[in-house]
Amino acid sequence: MTSQFPSAQEYSAQMARHPALAVIDIRAEQAEVTESYRNQVLVDVNSDCMRLAVFEGEYRWHQHPDSDELFLVVAGTLQIDLAGGNCIELTEWQSVVIPAGTVHRTRAIGRTVNLTCERKGAQTVFVEAVT
DSSP, X not given: OGGGSOOHHHHHXXXXXXXXXOOOOHHHHHHTOOSSEEEEEEEEETTEEEEEEEEEEEOXXXXXXXXXXXXXXXXXXXXXXXXTSOEEEEOXXXXXXXXXXXXEEEEEEEEEEEEEEEETTOOOEEOOOOO
């Protein structure tokens, strides 16, 4: 499963798919996704960006040392495991901010669609599995 994920460098180097003033149809964007994982920058906002993540299963343990990460679930259920054993569960139209430097991983319960906001080019550091 790991091979379908971008490298840390590919993740942080992504460019926005749409320019400012473009109307973005989030439903249409997520409907285009046929693979089991896609996370793409939709648009830049000042020094931040908004990403669309559509996926099933679990992502790798990681942290963003230089950026908070806001999650907003628009479809499905997203679990966010935190190092230390806590788990946050978000359902449609729920949101949470994961502070910079917090080791976490996301797990989609079925097909999940979420928007994230983070610093443009945010550094991602992958870590070994957390117990």
